[in-house]
Amino acid sequence: AQSVTQLGSHVSVSEGALVLLRCNYSSSVPPYLFWYVQYPNQGLQLLLKYTSAATLVKGINGFEAEFKKSETSFHLTKPSAHMSDAAEYFCAVSDGGATNKLIFGTGTLLAVQP
Amino acid sequence: ETGVTQTPRHLVMGMTNKKSLKCEQHLGHNAMYWYKQSAKKPLELMFVYNFKEQTENNSVPSRFSPECPNSSHLFLHLHTLQPEDSALYLCASSQVGTGGYYGYTFGSGTRLTVV
Numbered sequence: 001a002q003s004v005t006q007l008g009s010h011v012s013v014s015e016g017a018l019v020l021l022r023c024n025y026s027s028s029v030p031p032y033l034f035w036y037v038q039y040p041n042q043g044l045q046l047l048l049k050y051t052s053a054a055t056l057v058k059g060i061n062g063f064e065a066e067f068k069k070s071e072t073s074f075h076l077t078k079p080s081a082h083m084s085d086a087a088e089y090f091c092a093v094s095d096g097g098a099t100n101k102l103i104f105g106t107g108t109l110l111a112v113q114p
Numbered sequence: 115e116t117g118v119t120q121t122p123r124h125l126v127m128g129m130t131n132k133k134s135l136k137c138e139q140h141l142g143h144n145a146m147y148w149y150k151q152s153a154k155k156p157l158e159l160m161f162v163y164n165f166k167e168q169t170e171n172n173s174v175p176s177r178f179s180p181e182c183p184n185s186s187h188l189f190l191h192l193h194t195l196q197p198e199d200s201a202l203y204l205c206a207s208s209q210v211g212t213g214g215y216y217g218y219t220f221g222s223g224t225r226l227t228v229v
């Protein structure tokens with residue numbers, strides 16, 4: 001069975017600092033991996049996805065993530081945090097099966113301090 | 115209209131009321147999902163519909179009754195709810211048969227408060 005683990009339910013950074021949100025996955029087959037962002041009282045919005053085309057994936061709002069098979073990781077980074085990045089971030093893995101099921105992590109709440 | 119639309123955005127209901135949440139997707143997808151998101155809890159998958167047929171019900175209490183009349187519309191009928199049912203209810207859609215390549219598209223959610 002596939003799963004994702006997000007280390008750190010809360011992360012706080014200063015404005016302008018590096019953002020690093022961690023995600024490790026478990027999968028018996030080559031996975032599709034996703035990062036979603038959720039602003040307060042909103043739905044989840046796709047930030048970026050890995051579908052085996054390239055290991056370094058660039059997404060919206062300056063975020064990127066690197067797929068590392070040897071470490072079973074898909075960490076999300078942004079070089080310089082902005083106040084508007086404060087939100088909850090979810091990592092997800094697809095089981096690639098007929099049901100198209102996405103398995104979500106428990107989320108990481110990012111706070112950005114001025 | 116594009117994407118996934120959920121109505122209403124906010125709903126306050128008494129424990130004896132009956133109400134319905136509506137979700138509509140304009141993406142031509144063939145799978146739809148209901149999620150519950152409570153404060154300080156992980157996303158909970160409630161129901162899955164593929165090609166209008168329910169394929170998953172994750173032990174959801176019968177006071178929640180889903181309906182999927184076609185691949186574009188999904189409803190969640192609510193009756194005799196409890197205060198602990200207060201949460202953000204999210205609808206999502208996807209294209210089955212792509213191995214998960216495209217992920218899910220989510221609506222903005224309905225914030226439900228049970229009083």
